[in-house]
Amino acid sequence: xxxxxLEAQALxxxxxxxxxxxxxTLSVPRGEVFGxxxxxxxxxxxxxxxxxxxxxxxxxxxxxxxxPIGAAxxxxxxxYLPEHFAFHEWLRGRELLRFHGRLLGLGGPSLEAGLEAxxxxxxxxxxxxxxxxxxxxxxxxxxxxxxxxxxEPELVFLDEPTxxxxxxxxxxxxxxxxxxxxxxxxxxxxxxxxxxxEVTCDRVAFVKEGRVVSAMTLGAAERDLEVELRLERSSPxxxxxxxxxxxDVREDGAVVRLRVDGEERLPEMSRWLAGQGIGLYHLGAxxxxxxxxxxxxxx
Amino acid sequence: xxxxxxxxxxxxxxxxxxxxxxxxxxxxxxxxxLFGVGFHFIVRDxxxxxxSPAQRRLVLSFIVMAALYAANFLIVMTSVLVTIDTLAGEIxxxxxxxxxxxxxxxxxxxxxKWLGCWVVLAMYAAVLCGGVLLVARLVGGYTPPNAARGLPxxxxxxxxxxxxxxAGGTRLSTLANGVTVFGLYGLAFVGGWMEQIGTLAxxxxxxxxxxxxxxxxxxxxxxxxxxHHMQPPLVRDLGIGPFSPLSVPSPAMVAWAAAYVLVTxxxxxxxxxxxxx
Numbered sequence: 001x002x003x004x005x006l007e008a009q010a011l012x013x014x015x016x017x018x019x020x021x022x023x024x025t026l027s028v029p030r031g032e033v034f035g036x037x038x039x040x041x042x043x044x045x046x047x048x049x050x051x052x053x054x055x056x057x058x059x060x061x062x063x064x065x066x067x068p069i070g071a072a073x074x075x076x077x078x079x080y081l082p083e084h085f086a087f088h089e090w091l092r093g094r095e096l097l098r099f100h101g102r103l104l105g106l107g108g109p110s111l112e113a114g115l116e117a118x119x120x121x122x123x124x125x126x127x128x129x130x131x132x133x134x135x136x137x138x139x140x141x142x143x144x145x146x147x148x149x150x151x152e153p154e155l156v157f158l159d160e161p162t163x164x165x166x167x168x169x170x171x172x173x174x175x176x177x178x179x180x181x182x183x184x185x186x187x188x189x190x191x192x193x194x195x196x197x198e199v200t201c202d203r204v205a206f207v208k209e210g211r212v213v214s215a216m217t218l219g220a221a222e223r224d225l226e227v228e229l230r231l232e233r234s235s236p237x238x239x240x241x242x243x244x245x246x247x248d249v250r251e252d253g254a255v256v257r258l259r260v261d262g263e264e265r266l267p268e269m270s271r272w273l274a275g276q277g278i279g280l281y282h283l284g285a286x287x288x289x290x291x292x293x294x295x296x297x298x299x
Numbered sequence: 300x301x302x303x304x305x306x307x308x309x310x311x312x313x314x315x316x317x318x319x320x321x322x323x324x325x326x327x328x329x330x331x332x333l334f335g336v337g338f339h340f341i342v343r344d345x346x347x348x349x350x351s352p353a354q355r356r357l358v359l360s361f362i363v364m365a366a367l368y369a370a371n372f373l374i375v376m377t378s379v380l381v382t383i384d385t386l387a388g389e390i391x392x393x394x395x396x397x398x399x400x401x402x403x404x405x406x407x408x409x410x411x412k413w414l415g416c417w418v419v420l421a422m423y424a425a426v427l428c429g430g431v432l433l434v435a436r437l438v439g440g441y442t443p444p445n446a447a448r449g450l451p452x453x454x455x456x457x458x459x460x461x462x463x464x465x466a467g468g469t470r471l472s473t474l475a476n477g478v479t480v481f482g483l484y485g486l487a488f489v490g491g492w493m494e495q496i497g498t499l500a501x502x503x504x505x506x507x508x509x510x511x512x513x514x515x516x517x518x519x520x521x522x523x524x525x526x527h528h529m530q531p532p533l534v535r536d537l538g539i540g541p542f543s544p545l546s547v548p549s550p551a552m553v554a555w556a557a558a559y560v561l562v563t564x565x566x567x568x569x570x571x572x573x574x575x576x
Contacts, residue, residue, distance in 0.1 A: 015575075052400045054576040076402040086393040088309070090316045102305045103401035147397060 003066050005030045005155045005186035011050050011060035012210075013043070020046040022210035024060070028203075030154070033177060033187040035201035037194070039298050043210040044190050045083055048157055051188075052080055065154055076104075079153035083160045083190070085144030089133035093124055093143050096132060097150060104151045118146040121176065137164040145176065156180060159190040174200055198290045206297040214297045218290070225263065225285045226292070229256045232279030241276065245269045259288070302403035306411025307418070310385060314419045323377055323423045330373070331430030334366045335438060342439045353533075359441040360531050363431065364542040367443075367529070370427040371453050371522050375484060377423050378457035379464045382416045383477045386468035386571065395576055406568040413465050413564060420457050428453060445528040452525035455556055456518045460484060462560050463516070466567035469574060483516045491519030498546035506546060513548065517556040520548040 004027045011024035021043040028034045038044050049055040051062060053070040067074035087096055097115040101107070106114065119125045122142040132140065141164045148156055158177075162170045170193075177200045180187050191197050197204060198218065205215040227246065231238065234256055243249045245268060246260035260266070266285055273280050314320040341362060345355050386409060389395040399405050428450050435441045443449070463483060467476035490512020497505030513520035523544040527535060534540055 049396075049576070053405075054396060054399055056573065056575060072402050072404050074402075075400055078400070078402075080397065080400045082393060082396045084393055085397065087397065088313060088394060090313060099305070099309055100397065100401065103302060103398065103403055105301075105402065144397075 002030060003063075004028055005032070006034075006051065006062070006064055006188065008047075008051065008062035008069075009060055011047065011062060012058045013046050013050060013055060014058045019210055021050065021057075024050070024207075024210070024212060026205055026212055026215070028186060028188060030186050031181070031184045032203060033181050033189065033201045035197040035204035036188060036190045036207065037197065037204055037294060038207035042207045042298075044207055045159060046210075047207065048080075048159055048188070048190060052078070052157065077151070077154040079148035079150065079156040081144050081148040081156075081158045081161055083163070085140060085147075087132060087140075087144070087147075089131070091132055092130060093119065093128040093132060093135070096143060097146060100147050101150050106151055114150065114152075115146075118149055121149075122146045122172065138166060138169045141165055142169065142172070145173065149176070149180075152183075153185065155186045155188065157188045157190075160192065161189070162191065162193055162196055170196065194290045194294055204290070206294065208298050216293070224288045225260050225265075226288050227258050227260055227266070227269075228282070228284040229258075229269075229273075229280065230254060230282035231256060231273070232281065238276070238278060241272065242269065245272070255282075260285075302401075302407040303411040303414060306398075306408055307414040310412050310415025311418055314381065314415070319381065320419060320422070323381075323419070324426055327373070327423055327426040328430065330370070330427060331434060334431055335434040338362060338366075338434055339438050356441070356531055357534065359435065359439050360443060360534060361540060361542075363435045363441065363443055364526060364530060364540075366431045366435075367428065367453070368522075368526070368542065370424075370431060371456065371525075373427060374420070374424050374453055374457045375460055375518065378416075378420045378461040379477065379480050379484070381419050382413075382461045382464035383468060383480065384473045385412045385416055386465060387471060387473040387476050388468075390468075390576060391472060399576055405572045409465065409469065409568050409571040410564075413462065413567070416461055416465070417458060420461055421454060424450075424454050424457060443529040444531060449525040449529035452521045452528075452553065455553070455560070456521040456525075458560050459516070459518050459521070459556055459563075462563045462567065466563050466570060469567055469570040484518055486512050487516035487519040490515075491523060494520075494546050495523075495544060509546075513552065514555065517552055517559055520552050521556055524548045524550075524552060 006028040008024045008026050011021060013021040024047050036044055046055055050057045051064060051069055053075065062069045064074040065077055091099065094115060097118060098111065101111040101115060119128045122145055124139060124142055124146070127135065127139060132143065135143065145161060148158065161173050165173065174196065177187055189197065189201060201218055203215065203217045205212050207213065234251060239249050239251065239256065242256065242258055245265045246258040249256065249258040266283065270280055270283060345358055398408055432442060432446055460480060464476060464480045467479050471479060490509045493505050494509025494513065497503065497509055524547065526542040527544050527547050530543060534543055
């Protein structure tokens, strides 16, 4: 089995008496687009910073592309767009990319060709010779994205890459992530925009109070159905009987809700209810959105 | 090493682009020009009054030392001002994050910044001190003795404070760093005077306290050593005039200051390497 792009084992970070990350244990295989989700203050950014060697873990360890985290060589093929991408505002767009390229050990015509391609990709060719202080918020975010993609990294960390972007800018980021996936690049995406995550990620992990509390592949989420039933009458024995078709059976006012793992359960359920002589007035089913899952996990 | 040079290059480019370099060099040139004008008239007056060569030499030495004293003060200020924000500011704004996630050792970022700031300082010191010496030579035909020995001490003094400002910037905010480094400079300044006054008043305690302050921050003692070297032998030996230290710092102070720079720099790199960003 090939080595994962990223591995973290029991990473912990305390800032004085406060624990920012309690236990970060996860593994991201190569080529996956991985969403890292959680409420504000859950420790997402600190987790990313530990993986990138910006923050020293209090305990635990991990590997990036086979190298121990914190080592300079671990970051050789890693790109990073920080949450609030700040840079030397007196630089011009092209100069920023050239400077960061040099720090990656790039140079000469290949660096120039690479940075021109990236400027084209983030639609900043015209603005490339303008000072960054003249850039709009969205342009700054896009030049930051180009910076993260310098040198064709094998693993890219994007911390809230769509913040400050208009719908067109978001579409651009989404397309870039798809291109990275097609190229086999691993993407570690930190985002609050669950709709973005839903369309771009293969798998997500939910982090709460500094701990990964749940992980799931997004295909599975799509398969899960939330079912709502309005019955002639309900009783504990009816709820018990419904439990054989799904899970989380509960009464919610006048309706009964439960979760099933496929559409084929629906006719089975209605047949069983008819067999029990219970009138079925309404049966509604919908796929659970990532937002539903998120709210359930983090609440 | 490549990373150190890239960061140093960026630091220099920043000084140039943000007009720090232009402001320092232009005002430095204005300082030299002003000194030149004043020096010209004084030299003319001395000629008209028929002063003896010894008197002439005494007056010119005094004026050149006064100019170098002012230059020394400006070098101290510039060394701190150029450096206080270079790490502290970028840590505060988050600019440092995209740099320190590149495949380069973190210490190379701090060392590159130190080098870039030092080059700005060296250029500034060269314009100021070189200008004063050139004007003195061309206008008055006077060159202070041991200038080649004294002027590097002024650069070393600036380097001491520059390195302290870099070290402070690894953990303190820009303002706190500035207050701390200027505070340390103030300690050394007062300590230097305590040492001189203690010597004059034969008060050993005051003198020792002054020496201890010089060991804590060896900046003022380097100026005193430089001014001791660059005065005419008569003035130097008699210890007369405001620029003749009565208690001449030991030559070992130069070795102490050089070692101080190296140790402070090593501490700065370690403090930066071990901090969370």
